[in-house]
C-alpha cells in the first residue's frame with residue numbers, strides 16, 4: 001500500500017459501520033465502501049454471495065481510467081463504429097475505465113483465490129493493489145489462503161503475489177497452466193514487447209516455482225472447481241467452472257475485458273489479446289455456454305462487483321449485471 005495515493009486508514013474511513021453491521025447470518029455481506037483521497041467516487045470494495053455450500057467473494061482491487069475504448073477495443077474496425085456502440089450504451093466515446101476483480105471461493109476447508117491483483121510491486125497503478133487491505137478489512141488473513149490460482153500472468157494478475165520481496169500468501173499452494181508458465185519464463189520473453197511482463201514474472205512468479213503445480217484445461221483444482229480451456233488472451237489463459245450443490249458459476253478471467261464492447265461485439269479485436277483470432281473464438285465459445293446455460297459469471301474486468309448474466313443477442317451478447325439473484 002505504500003505506493004498508493006491513499007493510506008489504508010483513509011481507504012476505509014467511514015466503512016467500518018457498514019461492514020460490521022452488514023454481516024448477516026445468511027453469510028451474505030452487503031458491499032462496503034471505499035473512500036479515496038478525493039471525495040469521489042465512493043464505491044463498494046467487496047461483495048459476497050453463496051453458491052451452494054460455497055461462498056464467493058469478489059474484491060475491488062482498483063481501477064484505471066484511460067483513453068478508449070477505441071483503439072484498445074475494436075482494432076479491426078473504425079473508431080466511429082466503436083464510438084457509436086459506446087454512445088448507444090450510455091458510455092463516453094473517448095474515455096473508459098478498467099477495473100480489477102480478484103475472486104475468492106471458500107469451498108469447504110479450502111480458500112481458493114483467483115488472481116492476486118496489482119499489488120504494490122508494479123508501482124505504476126496508484127489506484128489499484130488494494131486486494132490484501134480489503135481482505136483483512138473483512139476478516140480474512142492472506143495467511144489463510146490455501147490455493148492461489150493464476151489464470152494468466154499479466155501484471156494485473158500477478159503483481160500482488162509478492163509484497164516487499166516476500167510471498168503475500170505464504171501458506172498457499174499455487175496453480176497455473178503449464179503452458180502459461182513456460183511461455184512467460186522463457187528467456188526470449190525478456191526483450192521486446194513481452195519484456196515488462198516477463199520481468200515481473202521473474203520477480204513475482206519465479207521465486208514461487210517450487211510451490212507451483214501445473215494443470216491443463218479440464219483438470220480439477222479442488223472438488224467442485226475445474227479449469228476450462230480459454231487460450232488466446234495469452235497462450236495458457238484459463239477460465240474456471242465452479243459448482244456446488246447444483247449451483248454453477250464461471251470465472252471467465254480475461255476472456256472479455258469490456259462489459260459492452262467485447263460482449264456485444266466478441267469478434268472485435270482487443271489490444272490485450274496476444275492471439276486475436278483465438279481469443280475471439282474462445283470468447284464466443286465461453287460466453288455462448290454461459291448464455292445457453294443461463295448461469296452467472298464473474299469477469300476480472302467487468303464493472304464491480306463484476307458478477308452478471310448473458311443473453312445471446314445478434315452477433316454477441318447482452319450483459320445483465322447481477323442484482324439480488326444470488327443474495328436471496
Ligand SMILES: [Zn+2]
Nearest residue numbers: 154156254300
Ligand atoms: Zn487482466
